[in-house]
Amino acid sequence: MTSRWWLPRRAVQTGTILLLASPVAGFTFFSGNLASAELAGVRLSDPLACLQAVIGSGVLIPSFLFGALLVTSGYFVFGGRSFCGWVCPVGFLTELGEKFSSKVRRGGRFLPLATGRYILAAVLVTVAATGVPLFEVLSPIGIMGRAIAFASLVPLLVPAAILLVEGVAAPRVWCRSLCPLGAFYAIIARFSPLKVGFHRERCTGCGDCVAVCPVPEVLEPLWDQGACRVCAGECTRCLACLDICPERALSVGFRFKKEPHSVTDVGRPIEKSAP
Amino acid sequence: MTSRWWLPRRAVQTGTILLLASPVAGFTFFSGNLASAELAGVRLSDPLACLQAVIGSGVLIPSFLFGALLVTSGYFVFGGRSFCGWVCPVGFLTELGEKFSSKVRRGGRFLPLATGRYILAAVLVTVAATGVPLFEVLSPIGIMGRAIAFASLVPLLVPAAILLVEGVAAPRVWCRSLCPLGAFYAIIARFSPLKVGFHRERCTGCGDCVAVCPVPEVLEPLWDQGACRVCAGECTRCLACLDICPERALSVGFRFKKEPHSVTDVGRPIEKSAP
Amino acid sequence: MPKERDDSGISRRRFLKGGALAPLALALATAGGASVYLRPGEAHGFVLRPPGAIAARRFLAACVRCGKCAQACPYHAIRLQDRSVGIGTPYIAARQIPCYLCPDLPCVKACPSGALDPKTTEVEKVRMGTAQIVDREGCLSIRGLRCEVCYRQCPLIDQAITLEPRHNPRTGEHTIMEPVVHREKCVGCGVCENACVLPKPVIVVRETVEVQRDSYDF
């Protein structure tokens, strides 16, 4: 345990829940939920919700679009799927659920990560074909947000169903492979400046980072292709790998020096640690 | 090509379509569809449709139950999934679609056959929990029947979607692994008297039967466990294996002599042909 | 550093062997299914069911969607829903063809599952819905003209629809003959909705409101 990123992350996740609950307690600086909100007078909107609403209804309100672009820019800077790791209440819930699961298999690879992209495509084609914003209808994120803000409890059957399936049959299948919002942010995240860097010279190949990573596929290029940072959009920037690495071989930041012995300089990997 | 079972099978499949269309042409000896019908004054009902209606509504009409039991008995005698191979218009359609598919992989094993049983369980639990007869709502069999009898064309998008997915991504996935009615009949079929028999002494191990079988998993015990007949409920009794076998090593019937050199007599397989 | 852009490709190929076509196919298939199950069809909101239909939610479960009631209807008034959770269930689009209340109720006799209650034998006791004048300002009779088509066409004339004379405040000397629907008698057959002469009918069959038993009954 070399750093303590889990602490600020749990604080932000808990803070999100408190923010969603704040209108119930009578506070007025926040209203709405993760689909669309007003925080201290600033309108913020989920870009995928905005996309579905515009495609489905043909109605376009400039402030709505602006709020969606603001959110998109924010998550672009901090790595798109940082939403999943730091903000999303469903991510928080399933992480907690995993702790009580009889079969914790960190990063269970039931379905490939790419499935979410197909689901995203299916959602957008459905909205265009039918006018029904499929993901706003199904979204457990919206359901949890409204459960917190409005005590709308019946729809909690949906996140409960996700917890049940993940606990018994397919660990982590929702956040890893099914959520189209995660897939949407993964596309943005590929080009995000904030990334996890890898210091090959310190790595002893213990495999702790792979064991703790919710999407261990993103770490594979570090050994398979000698990459010096995690470039896959699916990285949630949860920074659990930084916390666990006993050698401080992983770091997070916006810029990375090219390491003298990295593959990008000499053309092929020098060593290949077993993951 | 040693027998010609495909001819009567295609005749029955085509006859089913003609029967469904007969009321349009003004004939009165048949009405309804595969969910429930009246044929020459006899009321016949799909047992799964009956089960869903009774569980979902609590309404039970004796003649309805009787019609369902009549159909169940009929398919029990002829091997439950003979419905799939001989009667079901969706089976007919996807068989024809397979001929035009760019990736004909006979018996593509995308999902295991057992998936259908889980879907059947999910359908029955859903009916009990919500009163919505999930499979009657989704069923492409009902949709095709009503398209033929009532020119109800919009819902044909559902069988079209099945054809599309089977043609491009997952061959045969619907009939093999997803259809709960197929799974229902497979449960009955396990105890059916009509079975495909295997004459080990004639088999040369050419593998033609496995190549032609829509559910080749059912043939595996013939070699793996030295079985003398196909006992798996998933066998559709399409009899394509009889047609293709150059050695007449397969037969169909109600009774099978115990072969002197079969595993059931000597306790373990004598030879093991490569499938 | 394009070499680093590989992500999760390991098992993707194993998952979908269809290459680039597969995602497109799945998206199209989803949209096809969504078009059938999520888009509302012609019959949504209140759906006028054939005579004898049991309570709406139980009807949805009991109906096996075989279409025999529709095949039995001599007027072809019964159609089948082609969208949403009621797909395949029968309905009557009264504006096209209403229910003409066959005395022998062949649709009820055809139903195998009891979704149309087999105990339904008298057409007068059928309750498919209740006719309502949805637009008083549009109704020709209420505007003071002599229309009365709904009244005259009603199979339960002078019971389900009566004409109530009223003072005409516009002219001051003529009488308004207002058609009034009586909920206890109206069977909801939709003949009035079908007969209304206006381009959009002002009398329409809507959901029957449960009879209330209250202390004010006199």
Add this chain to the structure above:
Amino acid sequence: MPKERDDSGISRRRFLKGGALAPLALALATAGGASVYLRPGEAHGFVLRPPGAIAARRFLAACVRCGKCAQACPYHAIRLQDRSVGIGTPYIAARQIPCYLCPDLPCVKACPSGALDPKTTEVEKVRMGTAQIVDREGCLSIRGLRCEVCYRQCPLIDQAITLEPRHNPRTGEHTIMEPVVHREKCVGCGVCENACVLPKPVIVVRETVEVQRDSYDF
């Protein structure tokens, strides 16, 4: 021959590693999802939307289900649907709390996406629905009593609801003061439905019928 009873077990284990629990879990999960998306909730059929809601089908697409309109309503009249395809969209259960037509329309101002049309500024021009007397036989006023509660509570008194005097055929000497809804004025706020004194309201807000333009207009 129990040894032969193996079928398709080869890949089953690989597919669901959860053993006997997995099918049960999937069935329960399906039933949970179905309970949310297939069972009709409190708001189904015609749904009374907040002021300014755009046409029903486009509303369903435009609404991002954020609940800000509900949080903005000072009377807590706006609730969110908890079932079916409209899950999370706002509605008004007028019998519990009707829309009291705030002059500044805070719900419309809160909507981020235009599902409640931001051009809605005058409450008199709102068209959420149209009140209708769904049970003439039940209405106390039409039965000859002096009720008139809906008329007096209506925020557009003498415009959306008027009282029309009529002869009382039962007594022969009294006047029936019949409440009549005028579709051109009624905004569909549901105050009348909320105020009706009967256990089941006889005046109810229903879908607004499109205004017809016909040659009979005079």
